[in-house]
Amino acid sequence: MADSLTDSIQDYLKVIYELTENGSAASNTALAARLHIAPASVTGMMQKLASAKPALVEYRKHQGVTLTARGKRAALEVIRHHRLIEAWLVQTLGYSWDEVHNEAEKLEHAISEEFEERIASAMGYPLRDPHGEPIPSADLIMPEDQGIELAKLHPKQEACVQRVHAQDAGFLKHLEELGLVIGARMKVLDVSRYDQVMHIQLRGRKEAIAVGPAITNRVFVEISK
Amino acid sequence: MADSLTDSIQDYLKVIYELTENGSAASNTALAARLHIAPASVTGMMQKLASAKPALVEYRKHQGVTLTARGKRAALEVIRHHRLIEAWLVQTLGYSWDEVHNEAEKLEHAISEEFEERIASAMGYPLRDPHGEPIPSADLIMPEDQGIELAKLHPKQEACVQRVHAQDAGFLKHLEELGLVIGARMKVLDVSRYDQVMHIQLRGRKEAIAVGPAITNRVFVEISK
DNA sequence: ATATATATTTAGGCTTACCTAAATTATTAT
DNA sequence: ATAATAATTTAGGTAAGCCTAAATATATAT
Ligand SMILES: [Mn+2]
Ligand SMILES: [Mn+2]
Ligand SMILES: [Mn+2]
Ligand SMILES: [Mn+2]
Numbered sequence: 001m002a003d004s005l006t007d008s009i010q011d012y013l014k015v016i017y018e019l020t021e022n023g024s025a026a027s028n029t030a031l032a033a034r035l036h037i038a039p040a041s042v043t044g045m046m047q048k049l050a051s052a053k054p055a056l057v058e059y060r061k062h063q064g065v066t067l068t069a070r071g072k073r074a075a076l077e078v079i080r081h082h083r084l085i086e087a088w089l090v091q092t093l094g095y096s097w098d099e100v101h102n103e104a105e106k107l108e109h110a111i112s113e114e115f116e117e118r119i120a121s122a123m124g125y126p127l128r129d130p131h132g133e134p135i136p137s138a139d140l141i142m143p144e145d146q147g148i149e150l151a152k153l154h155p156k157q158e159a160c161v162q163r164v165h166a167q168d169a170g171f172l173k174h175l176e177e178l179g180l181v182i183g184a185r186m187k188v189l190d191v192s193r194y195d196q197v198m199h200i201q202l203r204g205r206k207e208a209i210a211v212g213p214a215i216t217n218r219v220f221v222e223i224s225k
Numbered sequence: 226m227a228d229s230l231t232d233s234i235q236d237y238l239k240v241i242y243e244l245t246e247n248g249s250a251a252s253n254t255a256l257a258a259r260l261h262i263a264p265a266s267v268t269g270m271m272q273k274l275a276s277a278k279p280a281l282v283e284y285r286k287h288q289g290v291t292l293t294a295r296g297k298r299a300a301l302e303v304i305r306h307h308r309l310i311e312a313w314l315v316q317t318l319g320y321s322w323d324e325v326h327n328e329a330e331k332l333e334h335a336i337s338e339e340f341e342e343r344i345a346s347a348m349g350y351p352l353r354d355p356h357g358e359p360i361p362s363a364d365l366i367m368p369e370d371q372g373i374e375l376a377k378l379h380p381k382q383e384a385c386v387q388r389v390h391a392q393d394a395g396f397l398k399h400l401e402e403l404g405l406v407i408g409a410r411m412k413v414l415d416v417s418r419y420d421q422v423m424h425i426q427l428r429g430r431k432e433a434i435a436v437g438p439a440i441t442n443r444v445f446v447e448i449s450k
Numbered sequence: 451a452t453a454t455a456t457a458t459t460t461a462g463g464c465t466t467a468c469c470t471a472a473a474t475t476a477t478t479a480t
Numbered sequence: 481a482t483a484a485t486a487a488t489t490t491a492g493g494t495a496a497g498c499c500t501a502a503a504t505a506t507a508t509a510t
Contacts, residue, residue, distance in 0.1 A: 008497065029457060041498055043459055048496095062458060062505065092317065093343045103337055110335035112328055118318045233467065254487060266468055268489055273466095287475060287488060 007109040010078045011035060012045055013056060016067055017075035025064030076140040081108040081116060083129035083136075088119045090130045097130040097181075098172035131172075132163030132182045132220070147220035150198070151213060155190045159221035166218050178202075178209050180219055232334040235303045236260060237270055238281060241292055242300035250289030301365040306333040306341060308354035308361075313344045315355045322355040322406075323397035356397075357388030357407045357445070372445035375423070376438055380415045384446035391443050403427075403434050405444055 005013075015034045019026035028046065032039040049071070050059035056071035067075060085104040089095040095103070120126075120138070127143065128134055134143040147162040161184045166172055175181065179202045189199040189208055198216050201208045230238075240259045244251035253271065257264040274296070275284035281296035292300060310329040314320040320328070345351075345363070352368065353359055359368040372387040386409045391397055400406070404427045414424040414433055423441050426433045 006496075027457080028459090037497090038499060039458065040460080040500080045497080047459095089340075093340070093347060095343075099339075103340060106335045106337075107332070110331045112331075114324075115314075115318070115328060118320075122318060231466075252487080253489090262467090263469060264488065265470080265490080270467080272489095 005074055009045075009049065009056070010074065010109055012042075012049065013067065013071055013075040014078045014082070016057060016065060017072065017079065020066050025066050027064045031065075073140050076136040076142060078108055079142075080136040080138075080140070081111060083133055084116060084120055084123075084126070085111070086129045086131070087126050087135070088123060091123055096176075098169040098176070100130060101167040101169070128163070128182075130182075131166070132161070133165070134163075145220075147222060149217055150211075150219040150221050151196065151216035153188045153191075153198075153221065153223070155188050157223060158185070158187045159223045160185050161219060162222045163220040164218060165220065171218075175215070175219070178211065178215075179205050180209075180211075180215070185224070186221070230299055234270075234274065234281070235299065235334055237267075237274065238292065238296050238300040239303045239307070241282060241290060242297065242304065245291055250291050252289045256290075298365050301361040301367060303333055304367075305361040305363075305365070306336060308358055309341060309345055309348075309351070310336070311354045311356070312351045312360070313348060316348055316351075321401075323394040323401070325355060326392040326394070353388070353407075355407075356391070357386070358390070359388075370445075372447060374442055375436075375444040375446050376421065376441035378413045378416075378423075378446065378448070380413050382448060383410070383412045384448045385410050386444060387447045388445040389443060390445065396443075400440070400444070403436070403440075404430050405436075405440070410449070411446075 012031070012035065015031055016026050019030055019034070028039050028042045031037075031046075032042045035042070046057060046059045046065050049056040050065070054070050055068050056074065057065040057067055059065045082104045085107045086100040089100045089103060090097065117138070126135060132147075134145050136142045145163070150159070150161075153159060161180055161182055164172070164175060164180070164182070166175075185203040187201045187203075189201055191198045196213045196216070197210050198212075199208050199210050237256070237260065240256055241251050244255055244259070253264050253267045256262075256271075257267045260267070271282060271284045271290050274281040275290070279295050280293050281299065282290040282292055284290045307329045310332045311325040314325045314328060315322065342363070351360060357372075359370050361367045370388070375384070375386075378384060386405055386407055389397070389400060389405070389407070391400070410428040412426045412428075414426055416423045421438045421441070422435050423437075424433050424435050
C-alpha cells in the first residue's frame with residue numbers, strides 16, 4: 001500500500017536521508033552530485049516531492065530540503081532493503097564487500113516486503129550490512145550508532161573497525177588490502193600534524209600502515225579502552 | 226554490453242517468444258492481452274522494435290510479429306532469469322510454487338549476469354523451474370521439451386506430471402490441492418466425450434479427480450509406458 | 451557596500467511508454 | 481460479393497524524468 005513511489009523517487013529519498021543525517025538540510029547541488037543528475041532536475045523533483053499529496057520533503061527555495069516523517073519512512077524502507085540485500089549477497093552467494101553495492105542498488109527497488117522478511121529471517125535478523133552500516137529495523141527505526149571517525153583518534157588509542165562509509169569498489173578493495181576490514185583491531189602510532197596522515201598498527205600485521213584523511217574520515221571505529 | 230533494453234521491451238520480447246513458440250506469428254491483440262496494454266500501444270512498440278538499429282522483431286502490418294535472432298536471444302535471457310529466480314526462491318527461501326511468479330517478474334529485470342551465474346551455480350545448474358518449465362542454458366539454448374498435454378491422453382494411459390503452464394497463484398494452489406504437482410503419477414480412467422472432462426486416478430490418493438480442459442490443456446505429462 | 455563567483459531556479463525541450471478516439475484493413479457471415 | 485464485425489493502425493495526448501541554457505538569488509572577498 002505504502003509504495004507507489006518510483007525507483008527514482010526512492011533513490012532521491014535515500015540520498016536525502018544520508019545527507020541530512022547530520023541534522024542540516026540537503027542542498028540541491030549535493031543531491032545532484034550524489035545522484036549524477038543535473039541540479040536543475042533536482043530542483044524540479046524537490047518541488048514535486050514537496051507538493052505531493054502527502055509531502056515527502058520540506059523544501060524552501062535556496063535553503064535545501066529535509067525529509068517529512070513520511071519521506072523518512074520511505075527512505076528507511078529503501079535503506080533497509082539495500083543493506084539486507086547486501087548482507088545476503090555476501091552471506092548466501094559469496095559476494096565480496098566490494099561487489100555488492102551496485103547489485104543492491106537495483107534490487108532494493110525490485111523486492112517485495114515478503115522477500116525482505118524472508119531474507120532477514122533466513123539470516124537471523126542481522127544488525128549490520130557487510131560494510132558495518134546499521135540496518136533499520138522492520139518497523140523502520142535506525143539503530144543508534146556510537147562509532148567515531150578513525151580520524152578523531154589520538155596516538156596510543158586502540159580501537160576496532162566498526163563501519164566503513166564507502167561504496168566504491170576500488171576503494172573498498174584497497175581497504176581490504178590494507179587490512180582495514182570490519183572487526184580489525186588497531187593501535188594509532190601517530191598523526192602527522194600537517195597532512196593528517198595517520199600511522200596505524202593493525203593487530204596481526206607486521207608492518208604499520210599510513211593512511212590519509214580520505215580514508216580516516218570514512219572508517220568508523222569503536223574505541224577499546 | 227548486450228543489455229540496454231528497458232524492462233518494458235524485455236517483457237514484450239518474452240511474451241512474443243511465448244506466443245511464437247508454436248511457429249506462428251504473434252498478433253498485436255494477443256500481445257496486448259498478455260501484457261495488459263492497449264493494442265494501439267503494442268503497434269507503436271512493434272514498429273519501434275522492428276526498426277531498431279539491430280532489429281529485435283520482424284513485423285508486417287496486420288500480419289503480426291516474430292523475433293529476429295537477436296530478439297530471441299534477448300527473450301531467452303529474460304526467461305532464463307525468470308526461471309532461475311523462481312527456482313531459487315523456492316529452493317533457498319522456502320517460497321511455494323504459487324508465490325514465485327510475481328516476485329520473479331520484477332527481479333528478472335534487476336539482476337546482473339553475475340547474479341544469474343551465482344544462483345545457477347549455487348543450485349547446481351537446475352534444468353527446470355518450480356513449474357517444470359525448462360530453463361534456457363547459459364548460452365541461451367532452450368531445451369527441447371517432449372511433454373504432451375494431459376488433454377491428449379486416452380483412458381488407461383499412465384503418465385507423470387512434468388510441467389504446468391500457468392502462473393496464476395489461485396490456479397496453481399488449486400492444482401496442488403488436487404495433487405497435480407510436478408512428478409505426480411497418474412492413470413487416466415476416462416474422458417467424457419462432450420465436455421472433455423477427464424477422470425484421473427493419482428497414485429497415492431484415495432479418490433479419483435475430475436478435471437476439465439482449462440486444466441488438462443495446461444498440465445503437461447510424460448507418458449510412462 | 452560592491453563586485454565576483456557560486457548555487458539555484460526557470461524556461462523550454464526531449465525520450466519512453468503509455469492512453470483514447472477515429473480511421474483503416476481484414477475477416478466472416480450472408 | 482456485400483455487409484457487418486473484429487483487428488489493427490494512425491493521430492493526437494499525457495506523465496515521468498531527464499537535459500541545456502538563461503535568469504536570478506545567495507555567498508564571498510575586497
Ligand atoms: Mn552499503
Ligand atoms: Mn537505487
Ligand atoms: Mn513461471
Ligand atoms: Mn517482467
